[in-house]
Amino acid sequence: MTLKLCVAQLNFVVGDLLGNARLIADAARQAHAQGAQVLLTPELALCGYAAEDLFLRPAFVDACDDAVKALALETAGLTGLHIVVGHPTRVGGVSERSRSVARAPCHNAASVICNGAVRHTYAKRELPNYQVFDERRYFEPGQAPCVFEVSLPDGGAVRVGLLICEDAWHAAPAADAQAAGAQVLVVINASPFHAGKGDEREQAMRQRVQATGLPLVYAHLVGGQDEIVFEGRSFALNADGSLAARAPSFEACLLPLALNHALEAVAPPAPAVWHGTVAPDQGLEADLWHALVLGVRDYVGKNGFPGAVLGLSGGIDSALVLAIAVDALGRDRVRAVMMPSPYTADISWIDARDMAARLGVRYDEIDIRPEFEAFLGSLNPLFEGRGADTTEENLQARIRGTLLMALSNKFGSIVLTTGNKSEMATGYCTLYGDMAGGFAVIKDLVKTLVFRLAWWRNAHDPYGTGANPIPERIITRPPSAELRPDQTDQDSLPPYEVLDAIVQRYMEDDQDPAQIVAAGYPPAAVDQVVRLIRVNEYKRRQAPVGIRVTHRSFGKDWRYPNTNRFRG
Numbered sequence: 001m002t003l004k005l006c007v008a009q010l011n012f013v014v015g016d017l018l019g020n021a022r023l024i025a026d027a028a029r030q031a032h033a034q035g036a037q038v039l040l041t042p043e044l045a046l047c048g049y050a051a052e053d054l055f056l057r058p059a060f061v062d063a064c065d066d067a068v069k070a071l072a073l074e075t076a077g078l079t080g081l082h083i084v085v086g087h088p089t090r091v092g093g094v095s096e097r098s099r100s101v102a103r104a105p106c107h108n109a110a111s112v113i114c115n116g117a118v119r120h121t122y123a124k125r126e127l128p129n130y131q132v133f134d135e136r137r138y139f140e141p142g143q144a145p146c147v148f149e150v151s152l153p154d155g156g157a158v159r160v161g162l163l164i165c166e167d168a169w170h171a172a173p174a175a176d177a178q179a180a181g182a183q184v185l186v187v188i189n190a191s192p193f194h195a196g197k198g199d200e201r202e203q204a205m206r207q208r209v210q211a212t213g214l215p216l217v218y219a220h221l222v223g224g225q226d227e228i229v230f231e232g233r234s235f236a237l238n239a240d241g242s243l244a245a246r247a248p249s250f251e252a253c254l255l256p257l258a259l260n261h262a263l264e265a266v267a268p269p270a271p272a273v274w275h276g277t278v279a280p281d282q283g284l285e286a287d288l289w290h291a292l293v294l295g296v297r298d299y300v301g302k303n304g305f306p307g308a309v310l311g312l313s314g315g316i317d318s319a320l321v322l323a324i325a326v327d328a329l330g331r332d333r334v335r336a337v338m339m340p341s342p343y344t345a346d347i348s349w350i351d352a353r354d355m356a357a358r359l360g361v362r363y364d365e366i367d368i369r370p371e372f373e374a375f376l377g378s379l380n381p382l383f384e385g386r387g388a389d390t391t392e393e394n395l396q397a398r399i400r401g402t403l404l405m406a407l408s409n410k411f412g413s414i415v416l417t418t419g420n421k422s423e424m425a426t427g428y429c430t431l432y433g434d435m436a437g438g439f440a441v442i443k444d445l446v447k448t449l450v451f452r453l454a455w456w457r458n459a460h461d462p463y464g465t466g467a468n469p470i471p472e473r474i475i476t477r478p479p480s481a482e483l484r485p486d487q488t489d490q491d492s493l494p495p496y497e498v499l500d501a502i503v504q505r506y507m508e509d510d511q512d513p514a515q516i517v518a519a520g521y522p523p524a525a526v527d528q529v530v531r532l533i534r535v536n537e538y539k540r541r542q543a544p545v546g547i548r549v550t551h552r553s554f555g556k557d558w559r560y561p562n563t564n565r566f567r568g
Contacts, residue, residue, distance in 0.1 A: 001156040003184065005038040006031035007255040009232045009247050011223035013302050014048030015060075017067040021046060024085060025074050027254060032078040034256055037150050039083045042188055042221035042230075043124075043165050044108065046071070046087040049190035049221060050228075055138035061088050061106055068111055068118060076116025082150055083113040084162065084219075086188050089121065091140055108139045110164055110188055112148050122146030124164035125173050132192055132228055132548065132556040135166075145176040158183055158259075161214070165189040168218075174208045184259065184272070185209075185216040192228040193291050194551045195284055198249070201233075206241045215239045215259060215272040222252050224298030227545045227555045229291045236274040245276025250290040285456035288449070288549055289324070292441060293463070295547035296328035299439050300414060307333035307413040311400050311434070312356065312363070314338070314348030316479060318418040319355055319470045320454050321441045325416055327463040331360040335413060338365045339400045341372060343485055351471045358469050371399045397433025405436055414438040417544055422447040424543065424554050425503045426493060426529060427536030435543050443546025444553040446500035451475060494525040502529040508552040512568050538562045 008027035012020045024041055031039040043049055047064050054060045064087045075083060091105035107123035123142025127135040146162040161182025167173035168187040177185060185208065191201060201218065209216050215238055222232035234247040236257050247255040257276045282290070300308060308325050312318050325334045338352045349365065356363035375395050383391075408415045415437035421444050423429045442450060454475045461467045478488045479496075493499055502521055505511040506529070511519075516526045540554050541562060548555055 001152055001154060001158065001260075003038070003150065003152060003158045003259040004034070004036045005040065005186075005217060005257045005259065006034065006036040007217065007219040007234045007247065007257070008039055008041045008045075009220060009222050009234045009251075009253050009255060010041070010045070011252045011298070012042070012045055012048045012221070014051050014225060015054065017047060017063055020048060021067050021071045021074070024071060024083070028075050028078055028081060028083050030254060031256075032081045036256065037080060037082060037152065038160065038186070039081060040186055040188055040217060040219035041083070041085050042219055043110075043190035044086045044088065045188075045221070046085055048225065049230075050132075050225065051088075052134075052138075055088055055106055061090055064088050065090065068113070072113045072116055072118055075113060079115060080151065081114065082119070082148065082160075084110055084186065084188060085113060086110045086164065086190075088139075089123075091123075105140045106138060107142060108135060108164060109142075110146075110162060112146075112162070120146055120148045120162075122162045122164070124167060126166040126170050128166045130557075131551065133166075134556075145173065145180045145182075147177055147180045147182045161185045163187045165191060168208050168216075169204050171208075171211060174212050174214075178212045178214060182214060185212065185214050186219065187216065188219045190221045190230060192548065193231040193287075194549055195288060197551075198231065198233045198281075198287075202235060202237075202243065205235075205237055209237045209239065209241045213239055215244075215274060217257065217274075220247075222250065222294075224295040224302075224547070226299070227548045227553065229295045229298075229547060229549070231287070231291060231294075233279075236276055238274055239272040243278060244274035246278045248279040249282060249287065250294050285453055286460070286462070288445070288453060289327075289457065289460075289462065291549050292324050292445075292547055293328045296324055296416070296439070296441055300329060300333075303414075305412065305414040305438075307335065307411075308416050308439075309335040309337065309404060309407050309411070309413045310416040310418060310437075311404055312336035312338050312352045313418075314344075314350075314352040314474065316450055316454060316470075316474055317420055317442065319351075319474045320450055320457070321416055321418045322355065322359065322361070323454075323457050323469045324441055326359045326361060326465050326469070331465065333413075334359075335362045335364070335407070335411075337404065337407065338363070339368045339403060340365070341368050341396045343396075347473065347477070351474050354471045355469060355474065358471075359466055366403055368396060368399045368403070372396055375399070394430045394433055397430035398436075401430075401433045401436030408438070416441050417443075417546075419443065419543075420445050420447050420450050421550075421554070422493075422496060422499055422503060424540055425507060425536075426499070426532040427539050428493060429539065431539055431542060435539065437544050440544045440546030443543070444549045444555075446503060447479070447496040448500045494522075494529065498522070498525050499529055502526055503533070506530055507533060507554075507558070508550060534564065534567075537564070 161177030221230040417437035
């Protein structure tokens, strides 16, 4: 017996029910034409993931239910094709919790559509509530397994057990599906990307296969949604746990699979084996680059911005953001603005001009000295008797932010901010200055990763927008905000190799200062960095949304109070 299955690894838009249904219907027609008996779509594909508090709106959930029925009618002519579609749906009955919040309860569900009707509906049982997940806020867990039978052209049949994302990270749902007669496991997913997550998923699913002895297909979402990115990388595992197929990362595609199913054909049973193509792993830097490009492309495109504008300083951070933006949007939709101050080195504007020319973007220069002097003229009488300090430095950053936002207002392009995670952690950034903008592209990259990605991009041209886009001197010169004479970042901060390691241990891994010192880091540096992380929460609360690429970013998975006296 051979089961033909197709994974629709597609890019959906939250709330675009008609557009998402159209993508699913088109994929269904293609899969049916190729002889598939099953089409898998990702978790909550019909409404997009994650719809957040839209799930609390009864009208939204009702519209999703209507869209499922409409999709069933539209695909009625695809005889024998079982379409697994993810969507929210109302729960029958009212629970105590739903009474307390005065709303109808909701499931994170998947329905099996075949021959114009909904044949089965499964409710996700394990609701994650960690990292960026907040599903217990919106959904109630299901209780029962779902196994549906697929008839094959040769007269045989295969029983398919359906799971949704987190279900497959726990043993019970898969075991229950097997006990209910499943011969194959299919898992539909919306699992946000972070570095290394793809390997984690494959290993977790291998544990399910080893526990059940059943082959498994993992159907995953692709695309950017606000701060999170989904990289696709759908895959299939054979009954012995070996990798049989893998879809490309960061690309929408259909992944066709064929299962040679011999579970009942011979005795003893032979392992079920999938046939499909295996896309290679790309490596850390490539994954990060493609995630950032996809995040920018989808945030700009799905929100209807005509393009992007950013301040190009001649430094490494803005250079990296410019290269990402051009790869994401194309040179015609990106504008770079150099805004020199009295402290800008000649090599900064020389390198900025060079990079803009290499990438072919529109480039403008606005000297901010007249505005800076005007501000000082207005403030000097009030500052009498006080020396220059960060106040004057911040004025320059805020002038630049004002100019960029003016260009955004006039032309409609979104301002891409250029601050990195090391700066966000320590507050080495200016509210209403370099933090002013609509989307923080490298907000979750520590400075050492910024340098690694710059070198990687100069060695690769993945989108055909130009090799070596970043002048080497931008990468090799000491980083500086250039807001006072002869300034370097290390005047105020520990070396980035030390700072970034402390940030990772304290912020991402929840180690306390004593543990970090015990690991060999200087006590003074640990105290400084931890103090800076603590006292700069108020800045991060006002920062624009940015792309998450680590397992903990300064976003949904970092929720600390501004007012806080805990020192651990």
